[in-house]
Amino acid sequence: MAQDPPHGQVIAATLPPGQFYPGTPHAYSIYIPAQYNANHPIPFTVFMDGASFLREPIRTAQVLDQLIAEHAIPAMIGIFVDPGVLPAISPSAQNRYERSFEYDALSDRYSRFLLEELIPAVATHYRLSTSPDDRALAGISTGAAAAFIAAWNRPDQFHRVISFIGTYVAMRGADSLPALVRKTEPRPLRVYLEDGSNDHIVAGEPYGTFYAGSWPINNQVMLEDLEFGGYDVKLTLGQGGHEMKGGAAILTDALRWMWRDYPQPIVPHAPKALNQPGWDSRGSIFSTILPDEPWQPVGTSSVSSIGVHPSGDVIVADAQSGSIQRLDSTGTTHEIAHDNGNPTALTVGADGRIFVYQRARRKIVAYRSTVAEDVATGVDVAEMTITQKGRLYFSDPAQHRLGYVDTAHPSAASYTPLAMDDPAGVTLSPDQAMLVVTDAKGRYSWSFQLGPDGRPRNGEPFYRLEVKDDSTTSEVRGVVEDSIGQVYFGTPLGVQVTEASGRVAMILNGPEYGAVGSLRFAGPHYDWLYAIHKGKLYRRHLRTFGVAVDAPKKPPLPPL
Structure with missing residues (x-):
């Protein structure tokens, strides 16, 4: 007879209304394993639709008792x-x-609810681990979508997701997750x-009976797109419908699989088929990033703007201290003015x-050494760029226009009026024949041709960016273009990269959670992408290259 494992304790509680769901309390229960030791941080899993996980037929508390006793998973708290x-x-x-509003939305509201309200409430009584490798999310149906979306939005906080009969269909946008x-x-x-092949399926309608789409098809598409990205992912497709008989039967296996090789960290990997013949590298993340070279902080801790010397050295300004510094390729800083x-x-x-914009004096000045010379006065500037011939362009959000000196x-x-609510970032194409201007309060950023006299003309809302689920604006600030005409936009979703044709082909993760600001290519070979994030400077080595201001280069014919 199998030995009865030590039983954990389940305690019911209520979380009072908070800032994310006003007036709305949340019932929850905490599973505390018999092995809990307050002297050590403990892993945990948050289960959405928690009461369903505790009831028959799932009985998660009993499953955790058994697996913890077998050392198949670490001792953990269940929320x-x-x-x-x-x-x-x-x-x-x-x-x-509130279920659909909380669970189906793509925004970070629910992840913030977990991180800023629910988990801290539990952490006042139990010593929860802060490592994302020790934190898992699980859910059923739209709760499964919530689990994935929360981890997707905050991979700095959660690394493990278990999804039963996941609703990756057109409820509130989860159908866009695969793309x-x-x-x-x-x-x-x-x-x-996990899903069932008969989830919202009948014999006469094999592609789904529900207005939002097909659960089996969309779970399969999620699998394929996760595999495309090299994720550690598994799909179990049974024969059931939209119920938890199948999920309950495999919960033990799912938890074993999820926590196998613990405490080894979960890290991204390139897909196994990446180098096989026939792999289409066009617009591929893996043609741009070096997976083993993530963002790294560099130089000074306070940065308001960045520029690049023709040598590839980075020039930074700190608006608070007034220091203008030069950073070489090693990250060593030297104050130059x-x-x-x-x-x-x-x-x-x-x-x-x-060339420096002095906001307090509303003027652009130029430094040859430590002495500034006036270039333009009475101007409002968000960001600037300059051509080899010395034509300087700047965005003027106050007057919704593009300036030129x-x-x-x-x-x-001189000025060109812009049909934009908040012109922000500006950058030149590698041949310096085109100018990109971002609109922080719009979805589209614009492309302009530069005439023989240097004046912008033939403007179009050329670049369509992805936006946050709870916003209608891109919030894009920084922008830079590489040698083949790909354009990099700093946004809250990360660094969005468009093909020269204007389509978003990839999104690079930002240095940290939150919006990415100004961007520049720099370094001796211009293969380091520099970014400002919350006033700090970061850089990342890429496979792609920028172009020096003193060496314009015609980009290749763009993919059409």
């Missing part, structure tokens, strides 16, 4: 949370049921998928002059 219900104001009124997964640089996630005009934007000319023959700035 079983139910979706919120906003109580009605009277018996004659109906409650508001997003395929385009985005792989994240450190391990994913177990001090500017007390609140320097918030800069660019570097082919002759090595450093010929630094070889300084005069009053």
Whole structure:
């Protein structure tokens, strides 16, 4: 007879309403294993639709008891949370049921609810691990979508996902997840998928009976796109419908698979088929990134703007201190000037002059050494770029226009009005014949041709960017273009990279959680991408290259 394992304790609790779901309490239960030791941080799994996981036929607490006793999984706490219900104001009124709003949305609201409200509430009583490798999410149906979406949005916090009969269909946008997964640089996630071949399927309608789409097909597509990205992923497809008989039967196997080789960290890997004949490398993440070379912090801890010297050295400005510094390829910094005009934007000319926008004085100045010379006065500037011939372009968000100054023959700035709400980043094409201008409050960024006189013309909303689920704007600030015409946009979703034809082909993960700001290619070979994130400077080695301001280069014919 099998020995009865030590039994954990299950305690019910209620999380009071918080900032993310106003007026809405959440019922939850905590499973504490018999092996819990308050002297050591303990792994944990958050189960969405928590009450269902604790009931028959799933009986998760008993499954955890057995697997922990067998040492098949580490001793862990289980947090079983139910979706919120906003109580009605009277018996004659109906409650508001939050399940779809919480679970199906692609935004980071639910992940923030977990990280800022639910998990801290549990952590006041139990010593929870802060390692993302020790944190898992699991869910059923839309709860499964919530588990994946929360980990997808915060891979710095969660590395493991178990999805039963996952609703990756057109409820609130989860049907777009497969395409997003395929385009985005792989994240450190391990994913177990389960579904039934008869989930919302009848004999006369083999492709699904529900308005949102087909559960079996979309789970299969999720598998394929995760495999495309080299993820550690598994799909178990049984014969059941939209119920948990199949999930309950394989929960033990799913947990064993999810926590196998623990405590080895979960890290991204290139797909196994990457180098096989026939692999289409066009627009591929793996044609751009070096998987083993992630972002790294460099130089000073406070940066407001970055430019690049023709040598490839980085020039940075700190608006707070006024320091203008030069960083060489080793990350060593040297102060080259001090500017007390609140320097918030800069660019570097082919002759090595450093052009700085002084926000406090509303003017652009040029440094040849430590002395500044006026270039343009009475201007408002978000970001600047300059051609080999010294034509300087800047975005003016205050007046919704693009400014232009010929630094070889300084005069009053000329302007082109823009059909944009918030013109922000500006960059030149490698041949310096085109100009890209981003719109932080729009979805589209614009392409302009530069005429013989240097004036922008023939503008089009050419670049269609991905946006956050809870926003209609791209929030793009920084932009830079590489030698083959791919354009890199700094956004809250990461660094979005478009083909020269204007389509987003890939999304590089940002240095940290949150929006990416200004971008520049630099280094001796211009194969380091530099980025500002929350006032800090980061860099990343890539397979692609930028172009020096003093050496314009015609890009190849773009893919059409």
